[in-house]
Amino acid sequence: MTHPTPAVRDRVRTLRSEELPAYIYDLTALQEHVAAVRAALPSAVELYYAAKANPEPEILAALRPYVHGYEVSSGGEMAHVSKAVPGFPLAFGGPGKTPAEVAQALEIGVERFHVESVYELHLLAELAAPYAAERRIAVLPRFNLPVGDGSLDSVSLAMGGRPTPFGLDPSQADEVVRLLTDGTYPHLELRGVHAHLASGLEATEQLAVARSIVVWSMDLAERHGVRIPEVVVGGGMAVDYAEPERRFDWASYGTGLAELVAAHPGLTLRLEPGRALTAYCGWYATEVLDVKPSHGEEFAVVRGGTHHLRTPATKGHDQPCTVLPSDEPWPHPWPRSAAQGERVTLTGQLCTPKDLLARDVLAPGLRAGDRVAFELCGAYAWNISHHDFLMHPRPGFHFLNGIASGAFAGPGASEEV
Numbered sequence: 001m002t003h004p005t006p007a008v009r010d011r012v013r014t015l016r017s018e019e020l021p022a023y024i025y026d027l028t029a030l031q032e033h034v035a036a037v038r039a040a041l042p043s044a045v046e047l048y049y050a051a052k053a054n055p056e057p058e059i060l061a062a063l064r065p066y067v068h069g070y071e072v073s074s075g076g077e078m079a080h081v082s083k084a085v086p087g088f089p090l091a092f093g094g095p096g097k098t099p100a101e102v103a104q105a106l107e108i109g110v111e112r113f114h115v116e117s118v119y120e121l122h123l124l125a126e127l128a129a130p131y132a133a134e135r136r137i138a139v140l141p142r143f144n145l146p147v148g149d150g151s152l153d154s155v156s157l158a159m160g161g162r163p164t165p166f167g168l169d170p171s172q173a174d175e176v177v178r179l180l181t182d183g184t185y186p187h188l189e190l191r192g193v194h195a196h197l198a199s200g201l202e203a204t205e206q207l208a209v210a211r212s213i214v215v216w217s218m219d220l221a222e223r224h225g226v227r228i229p230e231v232v233v234g235g236g237m238a239v240d241y242a243e244p245e246r247r248f249d250w251a252s253y254g255t256g257l258a259e260l261v262a263a264h265p266g267l268t269l270r271l272e273p274g275r276a277l278t279a280y281c282g283w284y285a286t287e288v289l290d291v292k293p294s295h296g297e298e299f300a301v302v303r304g305g306t307h308h309l310r311t312p313a314t315k316g317h318d319q320p321c322t323v324l325p326s327d328e329p330w331p332h333p334w335p336r337s338a339a340q341g342e343r344v345t346l347t348g349q350l351c352t353p354k355d356l357l358a359r360d361v362l363a364p365g366l367r368a369g370d371r372v373a374f375e376l377c378g379a380y381a382w383n384i385s386h387h388d389f390l391m392h393p394r395p396g397f398h399f400l401n402g403i404a405s406g407a408f409a410g411p412g413a414s415e416e417v
């Protein structure tokens with residue numbers, strides 16, 4: 001669901017002006033979506049949630065019945081996630097892990113380390129030495145693999161297949177496998193291979209990428225005569241902001257992954273999406289303060305802006321939105337400002353022309369006091385925004401519905417935080 005769900009719509013309408021803007025999450029919508037994702041995946045495929053997409057504790061907890069674990073990329077995320085969902089498996093990734101972060105991960109017993117460089121491997125080995133008697137540390141080196149046919153060239157956030165600071169160069173693979181298997185570091189275990197090569201891929205492209213990661217990994221294992229039981233093929237499943245109803249095709253992706261694991265008995269595949277799991281469950285709701293003409297166009301200024309919802313600014317898109325016209329009488333003696341034409345550009349309160357939320361929105365007659373719910377605000381939205389710029393008040397946060405146990409309790413179950 002992308003247009004506001006009934007519960008969200010209701011909340012947008014009933015909040016007072018001063019309670020806007022607000023982030024409103026529908027946790028039932030989130031759980032239904034992720035349950036469907038899980039249902040599309042074969043059992044040999046594990047689903048981890050990349051916490052950086054949206055680490056709100058309520059979101060992490062709502063996801064818990066449907067995911068196998070969480071991918072964290074900093075000491076901060078690690079501490080936060082292990083508090084929000086205690087005892088759940090964590091994989092620790094990200095470039096530039098500090099000694100303190102690695103020590104913290106060992107201390108709290110993080111299940112898997114996605115090692116991004118040879119330096120990091122040595123660092124981990126050194127810091128893990130005191131734990132050698134009690135456990136072996138599972139290491140999944142992250143590789144920046146060539147994708148070969150240039151299929152990622154058009155992708156906005158390519159992290160692999162070209163020079164980037166992410167992961168190990170494939171030329172270092174033999175050295176890393178040797179260090180992990182020749183007795184140099186017996187307290188470390190080569191558990192698998194990790195790759196996260198791009199964001200914004202459709203199912204067909206994702207499958208091609210997954211296949212090439214698996215083929216490359218099995219080849220590496222064979223060359224060294226070792227077993228590589230796990231392969232992480234990353235996140236980056238596409239979310240289409242221009243056509244929000246068009247979702248990533250989990251069904252065909254799942255079918256393709258099933259064929260892939262069937263060809264490699266004993267192999268566990270792991271996915272770690274962020275955006276495609278949570279984007280759809282969040283709305284940034286606000287109110288039109290003013291509507292005015294400017295040099296032949298019309299602008300509506302809303303409460304809030306890109307300091308709360310930076311997504312359209314960073315991705316250069318128009319955030320999809322739904323207008324909920326106000327049925328309140330206008331309380332002032334002067335006329336209500338209203339759009340004269342069909343299309344209005346929605347901007348925020350910041351004193352910069354970059355504070356654009358959506359251009360040329362079809363909103364005939366849009367008036368001051370009307371409400372607007374921006375969609376696809378459940379990922380990379382509030383948490384990537386520059387909240388303090390201009391010192392406007394922070395938005396409210398509302399978490400609607402949701403099922404704590406994992407069994408759908410039906411539409412009556414409302415758990416408001």
Ligand SMILES: *Cc1c(COP(=O)(O)O)cnc(C)c1O
Pocket residue numbers: 050052053071073093094196198199200234235236237272273274275276
């Ligand atoms: C950001 C990130 C993800 C999640 O990417 P999405 O595009 O949100 O699915 C997964 N793995 C790694 C290593 C990442 O950095």
